[in-house]
Amino acid sequence: MSKNVDTQKATTRDFSIILGAVRVMVSAVILAEICVFSIYSFLDPSALPRGMTVTFFVATAVAFPIGYYIHNQNAKLRKLSRQLAIIASTDQMSGLLNRTAFLEAVKEALHTPKSGPTAGSFLFIDVDHFKKLNDDFGHSVGDEAIKAIADAIKATPEEKALVGRIGGEEFGMFLPYANKKKAKIVAESIRRKVRKLVYEKGEHRHQLSISVGGALHQAGQSLSDFVQRADECMYLAKSQGRNRVVFEKTNQPQIPENEIRQTA
Structure with missing residues (x-):
C-alpha cells in the first residue's frame, strides 16, 4: 500500500515538474516571438516568417530543459525543507513530536x-x-x-x-x-x-x-x-x-x- 502511495506521489511530482517546464517554455517562446516580430517588422518584414520559425524551435529547445531544471531543483528544495522541518520537530529516539x-x-x-x-x-x-x-x-x-x-x-x-x-x-x-x-x-x-x-x-x-x-x-x-x-x-x-x-x-x-x- 505504501509503495503504491509513494509511486503515486512520485508520478504527481514528475507531472508537476514537466508542467512547470512547459509553462516556462511557452512563456519563453511567446516572449521571443514578440521580440522577433517587433525587430523584423521594422528591419526586414520579408524575413519575418523565417525568423519567427527559427525562433520558435530555438526557444523551445532551450527553454524546456532550463524550465525542467529549475522546477526540478525547486521540487528538491521543497522536499528537503519538509524533511528538515520534520527532523526539527521530531524526537529522534521515540519518533514522536518533541x-x-x-x-x-x-x-x-x-x-x-x-x-x-x-x-x-x-x-x-x-x-x-x-x-x-x-x-x-x-x-x-x-x-x-x-x-x-x-x-x-x-x-x-x-x-x-x-x-x-x-x-x-x-x-x-x-x-x-x-x-x-x-x-x-x-x-x-x-x-x-x-x-x-x-x-x-x-x-x-x-x-x-x-x-x-x-x-x-x-x-x-x-x-x-x-x-x-x-x-x-x-x-x-x-x-x-x-x-x-x-x-x-x-x-x-x-x-x-x-x-x-x-x-x-
Missing part, C-alpha cells in the same frame, strides 16, 4: 474553532520506576523501552491525536474533542499495552507500567494550566500505587506538591 513541537501543536489545536462541547482531553503519561530499569538493565534497554512505549502510544486508533515526548520518560497525548469517557478508554488501552512489556536479565525482571493523568480542557483555559492539571493527576496516580489512570474531578482532593513529587 516537546516544543508537541506543545505548539496542542496550543494551535486549542485555538482552532471547536465543533464539540470541549476542545479535547490531555493525557500526561509517565513511566513508572524508569530509573530502576536503567540501573538494572542499562541505558540501552531504557532506550528500547522508550521506543516500545512510544509505539504503544502511537497504536491508539485516534487518528487525529497529537502525541509527543515531553521529557525523558514523560509523554503527552492530546485527543481533540474527546470527552472524559473516551479519553479514559484510550488511556487504559495504552496502559494495558505497556504492561505487557517485560525485560529480563539474570535475576532481574522488570515489567513496565505507566501512570497516566488526564484533564478535560475548559473554555478559556491556557495551555500551561491544562497540562499542569493533567500532570497533577498523573502524580496522584503515582501516589495511589502507579500503573493506573487518574482523571481529574471537580471535587478531587489536592495533595501537597512536595508529597506528590516524592512519589515519582
Whole structure:
C-alpha cells in the first residue's frame, strides 16, 4: 500500500515538474516571438516568417530543459525543507513530536474553532520506576523501552491525536474533542499495552507500567494550566500505587506538591 502511495506521489511530482517546464517554455517562446516580430517588422518584414520559425524551435529547445531544471531543483528544495522541518520537530529516539513541537501543536489545536462541547482531553503519561530499569538493565534497554512505549502510544486508533515526548520518560497525548469517557478508554488501552512489556536479565525482571493523568480542557483555559492539571493527576496516580489512570474531578482532593513529587 505504501509503495503504491509513494509511486503515486512520485508520478504527481514528475507531472508537476514537466508542467512547470512547459509553462516556462511557452512563456519563453511567446516572449521571443514578440521580440522577433517587433525587430523584423521594422528591419526586414520579408524575413519575418523565417525568423519567427527559427525562433520558435530555438526557444523551445532551450527553454524546456532550463524550465525542467529549475522546477526540478525547486521540487528538491521543497522536499528537503519538509524533511528538515520534520527532523526539527521530531524526537529522534521515540519518533514522536518533541516537546516544543508537541506543545505548539496542542496550543494551535486549542485555538482552532471547536465543533464539540470541549476542545479535547490531555493525557500526561509517565513511566513508572524508569530509573530502576536503567540501573538494572542499562541505558540501552531504557532506550528500547522508550521506543516500545512510544509505539504503544502511537497504536491508539485516534487518528487525529497529537502525541509527543515531553521529557525523558514523560509523554503527552492530546485527543481533540474527546470527552472524559473516551479519553479514559484510550488511556487504559495504552496502559494495558505497556504492561505487557517485560525485560529480563539474570535475576532481574522488570515489567513496565505507566501512570497516566488526564484533564478535560475548559473554555478559556491556557495551555500551561491544562497540562499542569493533567500532570497533577498523573502524580496522584503515582501516589495511589502507579500503573493506573487518574482523571481529574471537580471535587478531587489536592495533595501537597512536595508529597506528590516524592512519589515519582
